[in-house]
Each structure stands twice: as structure tokens, then as C-alpha cells.
Amino acid sequence: MFRNVYLKNPATISLDHYQLEVATNGSKYHFPFDDIQSLLIESLDSKISTAALSELAEHGITVITCDSQHLPSGTLLPLGIGGYYQHLKTLNLQLALTKRFKDRLTRKVIKQKIHNQGTVVQLLTGGPATVLNKLADAVLDGDESAREGVAAKIYFTTIGGQEFNRRLGNLTNGALNYGFSILRSCIARELVQFGFEPALAFNHHNLQNPFNLADDLIEPFRPVVELYVFSQLSAQSNEMLSSENKAQLLRILSYEVLINNQCQSVQYAIHLVVESLWNACESQKITPLLLPKVVTLQVHKNEE
Structure with missing residues (x-):
């Protein structure tokens, strides 16, 4: 355990x-x-x-x-655990990525994110997610048609109601932000371990953001946090995050996702995603990139 x-x-x-x-x-x-x-x-x-x-x-x-x-x-960002990946080689791989390749990476990540949002809708409402799944399949390279934004509006209205607003200071948004911060920290740590320069991304390009690449990879993981928050915390009467809420959100790392046709913990799935991104960059092929699929909330058997 x-x-x-x-x-x-x-x-x-x-x-x-x-x-x-x-x-x-x-x-x-x-x-x-x-x-x-x-x-x-x-x-x-x-x-x-x-x-x-x-x-x-x-x-x-x-x-x-x-x-x-x-x-x-x-x-804490460990440097060189395992020694499998050379930092200079990885940096050169990142710098050599073409715009076309980065746009294809963006398409694959955003497509999986929207499909995961559709799964969350199905799990929370019991209804179909036809519109979201169609939007996912319509994502273009680089998401040039902005399907991600269209999907987000439909998604949050469906699971949070017409009045839901991500800018409000309430328990739901506080929990979402807290859960996202935990995932972002874990992804950033894994990227550094594999030798990536986390500021160099394929979709996010904020000059003041040292973790653009982590913000790229977090996208298909976000629906896991949203599924947990909207199913477990939204109905609570308190308006601010409690210590118990925070401890529960930390456990999201132990929940299951489906990746490479196997159920793994979120923590290990992050490792697999970053490892597969390295393989994709080295081979200049999209197929090695593994991404998580949302499943029913359940702690992975090895984490219980």
C-alpha cells in the first residue's frame, strides 16, 4: 500500500x-x-x-x-533518477520538434481530454455524451477550430448547471484548483526526471510560465479531478476547502485511469505519459504517446 x-x-x-x-x-x-x-x-x-x-x-x-x-x-524536482534519459539529448529533441508534429500532439491530447469529459458526463448524469464525443472527433491539428473551448462550455454547463462559473470563489472551484495543482506538480516533477525542459511545450506558450509542458499534459487528467469534485464534494454545504477535503484530493493520485489498455493509478499513469512522450519525440511519431482514459472512481488495487 x-x-x-x-x-x-x-x-x-x-x-x-x-x-x-x-x-x-x-x-x-x-x-x-x-x-x-x-x-x-x-x-x-x-x-x-x-x-x-x-x-x-x-x-x-x-x-x-x-x-x-x-x-x-x-x-521537489529530483534530478536524474535512474539515469535513463540524457538531459541534453532530450532538450535537442524538444528543440527539433516541427510545428506539424506539435500540432498533431495537441490534437491527440485535446481529443482525449474531450472524450474524457464525455465519460464524466455519462458517469455523473447517466445520459449520453454524443455532442462531446462528436466535438472530440472533430478536433483538428493544433485545435485550429477551437473545439476545446466549445466542449468546455457544454461540459461545465452539463455537470455544474447553467449558473456554474469557474471564476467564483467557492468550494467546487477551490477543490478543482487544488486538485489541478497537485497533478501539475507531479507532472512537472516527472518531466524533469525524464530530462525535459518543462517551459518548452507543444501547445502552451506563456513566456512567464516555467511549466508550459506540464500544462499541456495535464489536460486529459483534468476530468479525473472534475469527476471526483462534482461527485464527492459539490453537494457539501461548506464554502471553503477543509483539511479533510485537501487530504482527500491528494488521494486522487491513487485513483484509477485506463492507460495502454490497463488500469493504473493516476500517479503511475503520469509516469507512463511522460515516458511515452519521450519516445514519441525520439521517434517523431505520434503513436507512442499514451494518454489516460477516465473510468469509474476507484482507488487502484495496489494503492489501497
């Missing part, structure tokens, strides 16, 4: 006999590194030793820190 460790209160995190020791609220807890999938540190008053950071990086554990608003703001 893999653990997603969420630390709400101030804690002292250190290394003790090759285990992660967490001292908080007068108690000490020990976690074998092989059992940890992710560690989210919310309190700005927490302290962590260099030895603990080193072991967390060595074991490839996702470590996420939060800002003063208690939102995920940073992640």
Missing part, C-alpha cells in the same frame, strides 16, 4: 533509521520510504532536514509545498 501523506500542522520532518520521521503535535510518526507515494506539507512553520529531502528525492517521492494561502506552490 502506498501512502499519500498530508501534513496540515507544523511538523519537523527528518531521517531516522532509514525511515521518514514526522514529529507533530507532540507525537512522532515513522514511514518507510518505499511506502510513500507523495508528501504534501501545508504549514509554513514546518521544518525538514536535508537528509530527509535527499532520501525523498532518491526514492522518487512527490513532495509538494504550499504557500501562505495553503495552496500547492512548489515541488
Whole structure:
């Protein structure tokens, strides 16, 4: 069983006999590194030793820190785990990508995102998602006809109602943003591990965004968060995210998606997606790129 460790209160995190020791609220807890999938540190008053950071990086554990608003703001980026991918070679592969190839990558990613949105509609409403599936199949290279935006409007109106607005400060939007931040951190970490320059993307091109490539790859994963939030949290009466809500959102990494015809955890699916992107860039072919498909919410059997 893999653990997603969420630390709400101030804690002292250190290394003790090759285990992660967490001292908080007068108690000490020990976690074998092989059992940890992710560690989210919310309190700005927490302290962590260099030895603990080193072991967390060595074991490839996702470590996420939060800002003063208690939102995920940073992640530990291990360098060269496994040593399979040379950073300079990967950078050269990214720089060599043609516009046509990048447009084809965009088409495949957006198409899968919209199909996943259709699956979410079916799971939440029990009805068909014919319009969304048709929009997905109509996506062009580079999404030149902007099918993503059209699909988003239909999608959120269907699952959130006519009054739903992503700009409102409420529990639903807070939960969505929190879940997306966790996924983005994990994807960014995986990209660096594989030697990618995360600012160089195939669809997003914000000059001030150091993680454009993570924002490309997160798209087909977003509906997993949306399925969880709209099925589990939207009906709650509280307007702001609670600590319990945040701990539950961290567990999204353990939920299942279908990828390469197998059910895998979101965390491992991220690894497979980034690995397959490297293979696609090296071969200059779209077919190696693997993308997740949304399935019924269920914790992966190896994560229970």
C-alpha cells in the first residue's frame, strides 16, 4: 500500500533509521520510504532536514509545498533518477520538434481530454455524451477550430448547471484548483526526471510560465479531478476547502485511469505519459504517446 501523506500542522520532518520521521503535535510518526507515494506539507512553520529531502528525492517521492494561502506552490524536482534519459539529448529533441508534429500532439491530447469529459458526463448524469464525443472527433491539428473551448462550455454547463462559473470563489472551484495543482506538480516533477525542459511545450506558450509542458499534459487528467469534485464534494454545504477535503484530493493520485489498455493509478499513469512522450519525440511519431482514459472512481488495487 502506498501512502499519500498530508501534513496540515507544523511538523519537523527528518531521517531516522532509514525511515521518514514526522514529529507533530507532540507525537512522532515513522514511514518507510518505499511506502510513500507523495508528501504534501501545508504549514509554513514546518521544518525538514536535508537528509530527509535527499532520501525523498532518491526514492522518487512527490513532495509538494504550499504557500501562505495553503495552496500547492512548489515541488521537489529530483534530478536524474535512474539515469535513463540524457538531459541534453532530450532538450535537442524538444528543440527539433516541427510545428506539424506539435500540432498533431495537441490534437491527440485535446481529443482525449474531450472524450474524457464525455465519460464524466455519462458517469455523473447517466445520459449520453454524443455532442462531446462528436466535438472530440472533430478536433483538428493544433485545435485550429477551437473545439476545446466549445466542449468546455457544454461540459461545465452539463455537470455544474447553467449558473456554474469557474471564476467564483467557492468550494467546487477551490477543490478543482487544488486538485489541478497537485497533478501539475507531479507532472512537472516527472518531466524533469525524464530530462525535459518543462517551459518548452507543444501547445502552451506563456513566456512567464516555467511549466508550459506540464500544462499541456495535464489536460486529459483534468476530468479525473472534475469527476471526483462534482461527485464527492459539490453537494457539501461548506464554502471553503477543509483539511479533510485537501487530504482527500491528494488521494486522487491513487485513483484509477485506463492507460495502454490497463488500469493504473493516476500517479503511475503520469509516469507512463511522460515516458511515452519521450519516445514519441525520439521517434517523431505520434503513436507512442499514451494518454489516460477516465473510468469509474476507484482507488487502484495496489494503492489501497
